[in-house]
Amino acid sequence: GNSVTQMEGPVTLSEEAFLTINCTYTATGYPSLFWYVQYPGEGLQLLLKATKADDKGSNKGFEATYRKETTSFHLEKGSVQVSDSAVYFCALTSGGSYIPTFGRGTSLIVHP
Amino acid sequence: ETGVTQTPRHLVMGMTNKKSLKCEQHLGHNAMYWYKQSAKKPLELMFVYNFKEQTENNSVPSRFSPECPNSSHLFLHLHTLQPEDSALYLCASSQDPTGQETQYFGPGTRLLVL
Numbered sequence: 001g002n003s004v005t006q007m008e009g010p011v012t013l014s015e016e017a018f019l020t021i022n023c024t025y026t027a028t029g030y031p032s033l034f035w036y037v038q039y040p041g042e043g044l045q046l047l048l049k050a051t052k053a054d055d056k057g058s059n060k061g062f063e064a065t066y067r068k069e070t071t072s073f074h075l076e077k078g079s080v081q082v083s084d085s086a087v088y089f090c091a092l093t094s095g096g097s098y099i100p101t102f103g104r105g106t107s108l109i110v111h112p
Numbered sequence: 113e114t115g116v117t118q119t120p121r122h123l124v125m126g127m128t129n130k131k132s133l134k135c136e137q138h139l140g141h142n143a144m145y146w147y148k149q150s151a152k153k154p155l156e157l158m159f160v161y162n163f164k165e166q167t168e169n170n171s172v173p174s175r176f177s178p179e180c181p182n183s184s185h186l187f188l189h190l191h192t193l194q195p196e197d198s199a200l201y202l203c204a205s206s207q208d209p210t211g212q213e214t215q216y217f218g219p220g221t222r223l224l225v226l
Contacts, residue, residue: 046214
């Protein structure tokens with residue numbers, strides 16, 4: 001079956017630090033990969049996505065590249081802000097199933 | 113109003129109460145979902161509706177009863193819940209459940225069962 005593994009948090013950084021949140025997956029077929037973000041008191045919202053190998057998704061300074069050879073989709077940002085503090089979820093859909101598989105989520109805390 | 117809305121945002125209920133959660137999407141989507149988000153546990157998919165037909169019931173206890181009267185509205189009827197059912201209940205929708213489309217989430221209903 002499909003699965004998504006994310007690094008455990010919380011990840012604590014100072015403002016303007018570089019961010020990496022690791023995500024690896026197992027899936028049948030050719031999955032589509034997603035990063036969702038959940039700000040405090042809100043639901044999840046799409047941050048970025050990639051639908052085929054070597055695609056790079058990007059949004060709000062965040063990037064992630066679909067790496068089929070390493071089955072990874074790591075999230076990166078060059079300079080984080082306090083407002084980036086949230087929980088980040090890696091997810092995939094695959095194998096003709098529209099039911100997404102989510103990782104456990106990684107909490108990011110950015111200090112001024 | 114646009115996007116996915118959920119009411120109420122907060123709910124406290126006793127174990128003998130009956131209540132309902134409401135979700136509405138104004139995006140013209142065909143599929144709607146209920147998720148349960150508990151502290152320190154993975155996001156759990158509960159139910160999926162596609163064109164008003166239930167296509168997924170992820171071994172959810174019968175004290176949770178979904179209803180989808182049309183493509184824009186989704187309800188979750190609650191009765192005789194347990195304290196461990198306390199969680200954030202998230203509704204989501206997607207345009208076409210073929211696996212490529214983004215899920216759009218509502219803000220959730222924070223449920224506390226006493």
